[in-house]
Amino acid sequence: MDQQLLSLFAIGLLAGGFGALLGVGGGLIIVPALSLLAGLPLRGAIGTSLICICGSSAAASAVYLRRGRVDLPIAVELQFFSVAGAVIAGLTAGFIPTAPLFFLFALLLSAVALQMWPSASPGILTRWLSRLSARHSVARGASVGAGLISGLLGVGGGILNTPVLHLVLGKPFEQATATSSYMIGMTAAAGALVYLVRGDVVPGLVTAAMVGTLAGALPAALAGHRLNAKGLRIAFALLLLFVAYQMVRRGLLEI
Amino acid sequence: MGLMAGVAVACVVVGLVLRWLGSARWGGAAEQWLSLATTVIVVAPLVSLAGIALSASRGRGRLGVFAWGALLVTLLGMGLAR
Numbered sequence: 001m002d003q004q005l006l007s008l009f010a011i012g013l014l015a016g017g018f019g020a021l022l023g024v025g026g027g028l029i030i031v032p033a034l035s036l037l038a039g040l041p042l043r044g045a046i047g048t049s050l051i052c053i054c055g056s057s058a059a060a061s062a063v064y065l066r067r068g069r070v071d072l073p074i075a076v077e078l079q080f081f082s083v084a085g086a087v088i089a090g091l092t093a094g095f096i097p098t099a100p101l102f103f104l105f106a107l108l109l110s111a112v113a114l115q116m117w118p119s120a121s122p123g124i125l126t127r128w129l130s131r132l133s134a135r136h137s138v139a140r141g142a143s144v145g146a147g148l149i150s151g152l153l154g155v156g157g158g159i160l161n162t163p164v165l166h167l168v169l170g171k172p173f174e175q176a177t178a179t180s181s182y183m184i185g186m187t188a189a190a191g192a193l194v195y196l197v198r199g200d201v202v203p204g205l206v207t208a209a210m211v212g213t214l215a216g217a218l219p220a221a222l223a224g225h226r227l228n229a230k231g232l233r234i235a236f237a238l239l240l241l242f243v244a245y246q247m248v249r250r251g252l253l254e255i
Numbered sequence: 256m257g258l259m260a261g262v263a264v265a266c267v268v269v270g271l272v273l274r275w276l277g278s279a280r281w282g283g284a285a286e287q288w289l290s291l292a293t294t295v296i297v298v299a300p301l302v303s304l305a306g307i308a309l310s311a312s313r314g315r316g317r318l319g320v321f322a323w324g325a326l327l328v329t330l331l332g333m334g335l336a337r
Binding site (some may be wrong): 051054055057058061062063065066070073074076077079080083084086087090091185186188189190192193194195196197201204206207210211214 | 256257258259260263264269270277286289292293296297298299300301303304307311317318321322324325328329331332333335336337
């Protein structure tokens, strides 16, 4: 039991640090680790991951809010749409056919990853985004998508929020990651409450991973501004490509 | 947010100490403290948003509408999950 708690703490530590640096929740690490390594049922792993994301978001946001790096009006507006997506996904999880969703999101993530690469010349997506007259509508739609991903897969939704804030709304990358960190806490909380109320989550196991995410997120948020944006963008693009690959694999398994 | 994260960690520490003590009597209390930590951390973003909603209601109407809307949708989701 103690060894299991320690391994959950280590998983949380890694996910929290990684998540705070890149403005994502860390669920990309937590869900596979909990379901494959700790042997939790997928629903339990997703619920646990969402709670951990609340923890990492709270720790990182406390720092980012104090430093004024969060664009609060944008965050609150987009949160409404991502929360709606997260609640819908949490309530309908298990009824929605997931295979087509996996492929669609993999395609989207790959396109965004290529655009995030620092040396990439402005591609089709960037040119298309720069011509958009209804940028806020696109951002709202993407936020609903981020909420749906969050509630269905137990990730924070930052994988969509950060590119949308950076590419569509033109926020500097550091501000986009900080704003995304704040947004994913609320999105994850909305989804986590659905899983908690349904009784899918074991509190004893959650806490070990949660303390790990808190311990990992705080130093990462404090030191994150010292890292250069180029490095963060490369790390983020690689992360998106990795998730896209995982999604294609999961989609193929679902067929 | 930072304060609530700190409270959650404190609850976890108390819960783990009680679990370490090991007896059946303390075991139940330990689980309660760990559950409390989970609740605190999940509620932290809601409290932050409620604070924004309350302060925005006075001046910036649009921000308040979105903040209250997000809280309402969250509570609705909880209610439907029951």
